[in-house]
Amino acid sequence: MTETNLKKQYAGHKFTVIHCEGAIKSFQSALASVDARKHKAFIRGLIQQITRLANGERMSQENFPKEGVLPNKPGQSGTKNFKALKRIPIRGYCWLSETQENTYFISHYIAKKKGKLDPADTKRVGANWRRIEVDEDEC
Numbered sequence: 001m002t003e004t005n006l007k008k009q010y011a012g013h014k015f016t017v018i019h020c021e022g023a024i025k026s027f028q029s030a031l032a033s034v035d036a037r038k039h040k041a042f043i044r045g046l047i048q049q050i051t052r053l054a055n056g057e058r059m060s061q062e063n064f065p066k067e068g069v070l071p072n073k074p075g076q077s078g079t080k081n082f083k084a085l086k087r088i089p090i091r092g093y094c095w096l097s098e099t100q101e102n103t104y105f106i107s108h109y110i111a112k113k114k115g116k117l118d119p120a121d122t123k124r125v126g127a128n129w130r131r132i133e134v135d136e137d138e139c
Contacts, residue, residue: 033090054104
C-alpha cells in the first residue's frame with residue numbers, strides 16, 4: 001500500500017483542517033483508482049489543495065463544489081451544505097464546523113466514477129457531522 005503522507009490535521013493561516021476517524025484510511029482505499037505511477041503526484045496535489053483550504057485561499061467551484069445537505073440541528077431553519085475536495089477521480093467530503101471555530105472536518109474520501117452523489121456518502125458525512133457537531137465527539 002502506498003504511504004499517503006496525509007496528516008491528521010493541517011493548521012493554516014485561516015482554518016484548521018482535520019481528518020475524521022477513518023478518513024485517511026478511506027483515502028488509501030480510494031487511491032487504488034489512481035494509476036500507481038501517479039500516486040506521489042496525486043497525493044502531493046491533494047495536500048496542496050488541503051493546504052490552500054487551510055490558508056483560506058480561493059478554491060474554484062470546480063475543485064471545491066457544494067456536494068450535499070447536512071442534517072439539521074433541532075430548531076435549525078434553512079440548510080447547510082457539505083463540500084468536496086475534488087481531485088478526479090477522488091473526492092474528499094468536508095464541512096465547515098459550527099462548533100469549532102475556523103475548522104473544516106474531512107469526513108472521508110471516495111473514488112468517484114459517476115457525477116451523482118451516492119446517498120451512502122451523504123449518510124456517512126451526516127453521521128460524522130452529528131458525532132462532532134451535535135454529540136461533541138472529536139475525530
